[in-house]
Amino acid sequence: MVRVAVDAMGGDLAPHAIVKGAQAAHRENLAEVVLVGDEGRVQPILEGGTSMEIVHAATWVDMDESPSTVLRKKKDSSINIAFQLLKDGKVDAVVSAGNSGAIMAFGIFTLGRIPGVDRPAIMTINPGVDGGIASILLDAGGNVDCKAPHLAQFAILGNVFAKYVLGIESPRVGLLSNGEEESKGNELTRDANALLKTTGLNYIGYMEGNDIHHGKVDVVVTDGFVGNVVLKTSEGTAEVIARFLKNKIRSSLRRKLGYLLMADAFRELAKAVDYAEYGGAPLLGVNGVSIICHGRSNERAIKNAVRLAAEFVNKELNIHMNEAMEQYSIQNKSREI
Amino acid sequence: MVRVAVDAMGGDLAPHAIVKGAQAAHRENLAEVVLVGDEGRVQPILEGGTSMEIVHAATWVDMDESPSTVLRKKKDSSINIAFQLLKDGKVDAVVSAGNSGAIMAFGIFTLGRIPGVDRPAIMTINPGVDGGIASILLDAGGNVDCKAPHLAQFAILGNVFAKYVLGIESPRVGLLSNGEEESKGNELTRDANALLKTTGLNYIGYMEGNDIHHGKVDVVVTDGFVGNVVLKTSEGTAEVIARFLKNKIRSSLRRKLGYLLMADAFRELAKAVDYAEYGGAPLLGVNGVSIICHGRSNERAIKNAVRLAAEFVNKELNIHMNEAMEQYSIQNKSREI
Numbered sequence: 001m002v003r004v005a006v007d008a009m010g011g012d013l014a015p016h017a018i019v020k021g022a023q024a025a026h027r028e029n030l031a032e033v034v035l036v037g038d039e040g041r042v043q044p045i046l047e048g049g050t051s052m053e054i055v056h057a058a059t060w061v062d063m064d065e066s067p068s069t070v071l072r073k074k075k076d077s078s079i080n081i082a083f084q085l086l087k088d089g090k091v092d093a094v095v096s097a098g099n100s101g102a103i104m105a106f107g108i109f110t111l112g113r114i115p116g117v118d119r120p121a122i123m124t125i126n127p128g129v130d131g132g133i134a135s136i137l138l139d140a141g142g143n144v145d146c147k148a149p150h151l152a153q154f155a156i157l158g159n160v161f162a163k164y165v166l167g168i169e170s171p172r173v174g175l176l177s178n179g180e181e182e183s184k185g186n187e188l189t190r191d192a193n194a195l196l197k198t199t200g201l202n203y204i205g206y207m208e209g210n211d212i213h214h215g216k217v218d219v220v221v222t223d224g225f226v227g228n229v230v231l232k233t234s235e236g237t238a239e240v241i242a243r244f245l246k247n248k249i250r251s252s253l254r255r256k257l258g259y260l261l262m263a264d265a266f267r268e269l270a271k272a273v274d275y276a277e278y279g280g281a282p283l284l285g286v287n288g289v290s291i292i293c294h295g296r297s298n299e300r301a302i303k304n305a306v307r308l309a310a311e312f313v314n315k316e317l318n319i320h321m322n323e324a325m326e327q328y329s330i331q332n333k334s335r336e337i
Numbered sequence: 338m339v340r341v342a343v344d345a346m347g348g349d350l351a352p353h354a355i356v357k358g359a360q361a362a363h364r365e366n367l368a369e370v371v372l373v374g375d376e377g378r379v380q381p382i383l384e385g386g387t388s389m390e391i392v393h394a395a396t397w398v399d400m401d402e403s404p405s406t407v408l409r410k411k412k413d414s415s416i417n418i419a420f421q422l423l424k425d426g427k428v429d430a431v432v433s434a435g436n437s438g439a440i441m442a443f444g445i446f447t448l449g450r451i452p453g454v455d456r457p458a459i460m461t462i463n464p465g466v467d468g469g470i471a472s473i474l475l476d477a478g479g480n481v482d483c484k485a486p487h488l489a490q491f492a493i494l495g496n497v498f499a500k501y502v503l504g505i506e507s508p509r510v511g512l513l514s515n516g517e518e519e520s521k522g523n524e525l526t527r528d529a530n531a532l533l534k535t536t537g538l539n540y541i542g543y544m545e546g547n548d549i550h551h552g553k554v555d556v557v558v559t560d561g562f563v564g565n566v567v568l569k570t571s572e573g574t575a576e577v578i579a580r581f582l583k584n585k586i587r588s589s590l591r592r593k594l595g596y597l598l599m600a601d602a603f604r605e606l607a608k609a610v611d612y613a614e615y616g617g618a619p620l621l622g623v624n625g626v627s628i629i630c631h632g633r634s635n636e637r638a639i640k641n642a643v644r645l646a647a648e649f650v651n652k653e654l655n656i657h658m659n660e661a662m663e664q665y666s667i668q669n670k671s672r673e674i
Contacts, residue, residue, distance in 0.1 A: 225563075
């Protein structure tokens with residue numbers, strides 16, 4: 001069975017919700033889970049439930065610490081010990097809801113990068129109209145100032161994910177821009193557009209923000225600044241619509257009755273857009289499977305993240321990504337940066 | 338009464354919907370409207386309704402023509418003749434649903450820029466939870482590769498709009514970023530963040546995509562690439578939610594009944610997010626009032642755009658913007674670009 005190290009100390013609800021989620025995953029045989037954290041705090045949470053292996057970590061990373069500081073001072077933190085276990089072959093994947101900058105920093109520092117990848121990226125899943133997966137997007141926040149070869153590398157990594165995890169034979173790769181015409185775009189996208197055409201990927205060119213959820217493209221490529229703004233804007237728009245409707249429904253008895261009759265449709269919507277359903281966002285491009293969970297992750301999110309991690313390991317995602325970086329022609333160009 | 342030139346030939350539904358919208362605005366005394374376009378095509382649409390002044394234009398700009406081409410070859414187009422009327426003092430404002438790149442190009446070419454403004458910006462209105470205006474955003478697509486002084490100029494222009502049109506005494510200005518902490522942002526936002534602190538505006542620092550609709554900030558500042566992606570992402574998210582719910586409602590009689598009982602709440606939502614309600618997006622920073630309407634503008638959108646244009650003229654927006662560019666300290670710095 002796949003072995004997954006879960007960082008028990010990372011996340012707003014750590015360690016309690018994290019340990020409970022890991023325990024649920026373990027109990028349901030999604031994977032064999034190893035908890036990494038302060039044994040004195042983790043062990044009492046396990047009492048009475050499934051017993052699990054704990055690897056003690058004397059310290060952990062707080063949510064507001066900078067990546068450069070933690071790289072110097074927190075090598076014995078729970079997240080880095082989890083990556084050490086992965087590097088040493090004692091586990092197959094890492095899951096953490098901690099400080100995402102620190103997860104990225106230690107992931108790169110301890111696991112190293114897949115050859116040909118300059119900058120690992122955070123990938124997110126975009127739900128579609130049917131509640132399924134409309135597309136994946138990367139980078140969702142790891143790398144703010146990118147150059148064209150970085151975006152081309154994101155495209156190759158995303159392509160592997162779409163192919164082997166989503167089962168799409170020839171994923172359509174789009175470059176997020178401010179219009180579909182080639183005359184649009186900024187300096188970065190114009191360079192990346194030219195480069196992506198040479199990769200041999202099924203590259204469809206520029207795409208716009210309203211195509212993300214609409215099944216026109218499978219892999220959305222952008223830099224981490226724009227990717228993060230896109231994610232937060234989507235979240236914010238969904239939230240404002242929900243609050244607007246809630247206010248309107250409250251204002252009338254007739255509407256309240258109407259809402260009750262179709263409340264399950266709203267619940268299905270809430271489920272479709274709930275990050276906890278997917279569990280987390282994989283960090284693609286480091287040499288090993290690792291999942292970054294939302295800081296607010298609850299028990300269910302952690303359980304689903306363990307499920308996702310096990311799936312990536314079973315589908316040999318890391319091996320395919322290493323192969324893809326060799327296969328596609330971007331590799332040598334990227335070395336010139 | 339305020340006189341508004343409407344470009345009868347610009348927009349997907351031109352000239353019919355444009356002429357009808359202009360006629361409605363004229364009839365309702367929102368402004369005195371002058372139609373600019375091919376007289377042979379415009380006049381028949383007016384027949385039987387309110388008669389209006391037509392200024393003949395022998396040619397017009399198509400939606401897919403590049404700004405550089407039209408600047409060379411289309412000086413006698415309807416949009417540029419409209420700007421000429423404004424420059425010559427024969428009208429007070431211009432409204433067009435045509436090619437936005439061409440509108441911007443001719444606006445800058447014919448009207449010139451407000452002193453201190455390097456790059457005029459397109460401003461959009463973001464609806465909030467109560468159906469009112471949560472914030473304004475600029476630039477929404479005019480300028481893709483910006484430097485910090487451009488963003489600071491956008492902030493000053495937006496501040497004037499929020500103050501004099503929205504009536505906010507001291508508008509809160511935020512810089513769109515990938516996180517609120519100062520350690521976040523990219524090269525551009527870090528430079529702009531430092532510069533914005535020196536302007537004397539009520540600058541609140543970095544803000545995230547999910548704050549756009551939530552009343553935390555009045556003026557959202559970003560470059561035109563990110564601004565455009567944000568707008569399209571918001572549109573796309575709202576659309577995917579609507580389609581998701583529609584599919585779910587169709588699948589059951591009970592839900593259909595529920596929907597009927599609260600259908601008016603959905604209609605109010607549709608109205609709150611409908612661009613036609615606002616009419617269009619002002620082009621801020623050119624020396625004169627001009628409104629860029631959505632390419633798909635219908636009769637109602639054009640009518641509301643004329644209303645908006647008249648309001649800007651009555652509130653002396655252009656005068657206030659000229660004053661503000663003198664008043665705020667960004668002006669001299671921006672000259673170093």
